[in-house]
Amino acid sequence: MQQREGDLLAAKLPDHSVREALRRYGREVSPKHKGEQWEVVRLAMLERDPLAAVMLPDLQPRHLAEWRERRLKSVSGASVRREMSLLRSVLKVCRAEWGWLRIDPLADVAKPPSPPSRRRRISRDEEDRIVLALGYNGGAPENASQRVALAFLFALETAMRSGEILALRPGDVGAKSVTLRATKNGDVRRVPLSPRAREILALLPAADPVFDLDAGIRDALFRKARDRAGIADLHFHDSRAEAIWRLSKKLDVLELARVIGHRDIKSLMLYYQADADELADRL
DSSP states (O other): OHHHHHHHHHHTSOOOBHHHHHHHHHHHTGGGSTTHHHHHHHHHHHHTSGGGGSBGGGOOHHHHHHHHHHHHTTSOHHHHHHHHHHHHHHHHHIIIIIOOOSSOTTTTSOOOOOOOOOOOOOOHHHHHHHHHHTTOOSSSOOSHHHHHHHHHHHHHHHOOOHHHHHTOOGGGBOSSEEEESSOTTSOOEEEEOOHHHHHHHHHSOSOSSTTOOOHHHHHHHHHHHHHHTTOOSOOTTHHHHHHHHHHTTTSOHHHHHHHHTOSOGGGGGGGGOOOHHHHHHHO
């Protein structure tokens, strides 16, 4: 009797495919998210996989595990983890709001292991070489490359994310701090400015946004300068981690968390690790 009732419940599910779910999610849900552009790109990639043809009432963990293994042959585990998070959101809406699923078939499918945390430090020599390779040697910037150099130096002073720097508007800049209205976790955050950070902002010509750069130009110019400088394995966003290392020498962990917008204090303890020789010097 119970089996027949279960079969009856399953029969009431509407006959929609994974592809239909992806498209509806893209139309109705993604526009509400700050990362809509990247969600739409990932949804389109998911549509091109055989998984998209599976009907939702037939969807099993094995289908999702097979999709995961196919993706791992062409992209990194980190990329697959991001795609699985998006797919989990799609299936959750299918189950909780649209009535297209009874259970979450992704619940028992393991994600690829997380990659080790990146701990790339930036030496003062590398900092100088990057800035010179971008053609900047002081004064007001004259072109986009020099604005990238100042954005890089500003990131090292403030620990702001690249997107936060590029989104900075004149009205967000105060005398000793900037206000970030569109942060990764959605919170409004005020970031104190060191004297050097204030000097950098003062050098920039009036523009809106403040650095007058978009992410594509910033990335292309930075990569070319990095290669000209002969520096390996360095990305613009490594400036944030380096800045956190430097700020940890000046601020306690609660102050640092407030400045950089971290909610998990434990994740910051890495930056407060010191070896025995350094501790001996402090004594």
